[in-house]
Amino acid sequence: MKSRVLLFNPRAAKYKPRIPNSILQVAASIHSTYEWTIVDGNLEKDSWLKIDKYLSTGEYTCFGCSVMPGPQLKEAIPISKKIREKYPAVTIVWGGYFASNQYKVCLNSGFVDYVVNGPGDSTFPQLLKAIAENLPLENIKNLIYKKEDKFIKTGKDELPDLDKLPQLPYDALNKFYPIERYLGPSYLGKKTLAYHSSFGCPFTCSFCAVVPIYNARWKGKSALGVYSDVKALKDKYGADAIEFHDNNFFVSEKRVVEFAKLIKNENMVWWGEARIDTMDKYKDESLQLIKEAGCKMIFFGAETGSDEILKKMDKGGTQTAEQIVSFAERLKKFGIIPEYSFVLGTPLESESRVNKQIDDDIAFIRKIKEVNRETEIIIYTYSPVPSEGSDMYEQVKSEGFKFPETLEDWISPAWENFDLRKNPLTPWLKPYMIDKIRNFETVLNAYHPTVSDIKLSPVKKLVFKLASIWRYKLKLYTFPKELRLLQVLWKYRQPETEGF
16 A cells, blocks of 8 residues: 555635645645645634544554645644644654744754755655655755754755646545635635646745745746646636736746736636736736736735835835836726735834834825725735845844744744734834824725725725725824724725735
């Protein structure tokens, strides 16, 4: 009998499960050599019950878990710990952005044996073989582990050619969880598909968790390959919309244009993530084609209205505040909704400067709404990323910021929302500043309700507008209790990435 591998996708979605592409990618890498089983926490009431049931058979030798920052930790940590206690012979492997960026705390936990540091298409099957045959690990790339109390971090592997990788085993996943359960309603369509078409990002933003993993590298699947996958899922399962969960779907204008031409007549609506300075170089005819091919909204990291801070963030040296505004206005004529995220509260040399910059960014966001009121605004507070050598990270360390020293601390109440950038826990952001940001966000999202909350009726949007108009017009954001009460009462969802 082949050795069995249990793959776990911890719960992440509050509102909608999507195809677990990252864990399915790992499954594809071992599909021909190992028996594997997937447990998806997004579709389980109690993931541990099912995991325990599988492991109790004694057939599984490895537990693989994809761990993104934020909600997934709430299941990944206690379940991995239980496995170590009850099934100590099972090897536990973590992958994902959290594991890669916080590998020391993971490997020091006593219940994570290995971390896959980047794409696991080659790493994971090699690791399984090495464990089974007691082979050396040093030559397996994209791997982090401990040996004699020292952290061993192997070299980076080349990004794989996505067109040559095995197809994702959708049919096999369908045996565990019907694919239709992953194709839920969204702002884009009634049966929305989540899809990854590329690895990495070619840029080096200093606050981004992707940068330490991919080191400014990007590789995408061909336009024909993407189209073929999407077309197959549409024909077989009825998908009518696509969320491209790439870190940067729009890197190549040529690839995007080719895909747009192929998908144009398939009546699919789609969304993806991009850079403003990259897409501003697109020809008008390319943007027009993208719109005609079904692109309804694009997510952009606008970040701030300060050119000084944009430079400090390493936004490639080409994105400017003026460009952020003009590009929002440019997209308006094509009918594509720009979804701009902002990171407020970046570290500066004094409290007064941080506070003033928050005020300036609030004014800047209002300016964007003036030139294109359809622009969706997402507001985060700055949270550090452990990128050694980054000016911003070195500065926050010097000011006394440090990450939790144990995995259990990461799911304590104080840190639970840290990686969602809602609870900064940073010494330079004072409580009154955080209140200012959240109060403005509340008023803004009442006066300009998000289009992505498909349960919010036109009548409720009008009530929000009328209730907030005096605050927004007069710039009075303090204590918007009446607006928060309405948002709670109607379960209003703030605009957020993948927040359809």
